Amino acid sequence: MSRRRKIYEGKAKTLYEGPEPGTLVQHFKDDTTANNAEKHEVIDGKGVINNRISEYIFDQLNAMGIGTHFIKRMNMREQLIREVEIIPVEVVVRNIAAGSLAKRLGLDEGTALPRSIVEFYCKNDALGDPMVSDEHITAFGWANPQEIDEMMAIAIRVNDFLTGLFLGAGIKLVDFKIECGRLWENEMMRIVVADEISPDSCRLWDNKTGEKLDKDRFRRDLGGMLDAYQEVARRLGVLNENDPVPTGGPRLVKG
Known part of the structure; x- marks a missing residue:
């Protein structure tokens, strides 16, 4: 990602100024926190999966007439969004x-x-x-x-x-x-x-086993959080069945 002015950094995402007025770039980080950030780990690839899942869901909501800030996914880790x-x-x-x-x-x-x-x-x-x-x-x-x-x-x-x-x-x-x-x-x-x-x-x-496929795997030290997120993405059709866990992609720009 080209160097842009940072607007805000949260626990899981960073916002940068967008290419046009009224837009922002939302960057999904791999940072994972619980208990108001008392527990913190970096899980490589988590941000990439969340970007894809959120893109899919927000696209569907927009199509249904439920307004969102989402415009489009820009790359593996970033979305173009409306400033709200x-x-x-x-x-x-x-x-x-x-x-x-x-x-x-x-x-x-x-x-x-x-x-x-x-x-x-x-x-x-x-x-x-x-x-x-x-x-x-x-x-x-x-x-x-x-x-x-x-x-x-x-x-x-x-x-x-x-x-x-x-x-x-x-x-x-x-x-x-x-x-x-x-x-x-x-x-x-x-x-x-x-x-x-x-x-x-x-x-x-x-639905059958009751297995947790969400952040509770991290909160409760169950392990396998990235695998669970990937399973959700595959079931939604966001990732192909044999795709490896996506990692890498553009990293945070400092300053």
Whole structure:
């Protein structure tokens, strides 16, 4: 990648200025973190796989009329995206009890929920991304009531789509998180899906065996995280059956 000005660097991705006004280049890193970056490893090839999976899903969402920031994949590790104003709230949709929900409510992991549940979390690593309510979001000016309704509606539509997509690949969608942003086009603003959708941001279990095919393999020291991500990519048709784990590709540009 040619030398570009860095806009922002997160735990798993870096944003650079794009080739045109209103665009950014999103670079997928191999860094893998858990427990708000207390646990950190570099797993070669993870960023390449997440780039491909996220590209595939965002292309499908765009085609369905669910707006995203995604424009196109540029190379193995980078996407061209629209610049959006990120709303500092993570939207989590849960279909099956797992993770923090199971711990909070004393549920057995794997318990099917009565219906899909939408939760909001404040994007703040220093505070551990605390769960927040609509009241918190509006009181602190992170989003207004109409934007909250839009984010919830988008999250439910994404859940419906992803549930069917993964089920067709023999995968159970347990839960996932998305980020949303305000996309300004002239004087018009709309809420779109931003960031990424990949095994980093979804809990995915094999439909028959219950094997975890997501970041929990890293969180819980199960091993085989890259193999699991590659399996998801192959089932979605993003990678061919006999393709090796893709590694390398453009690396981070410093400065």
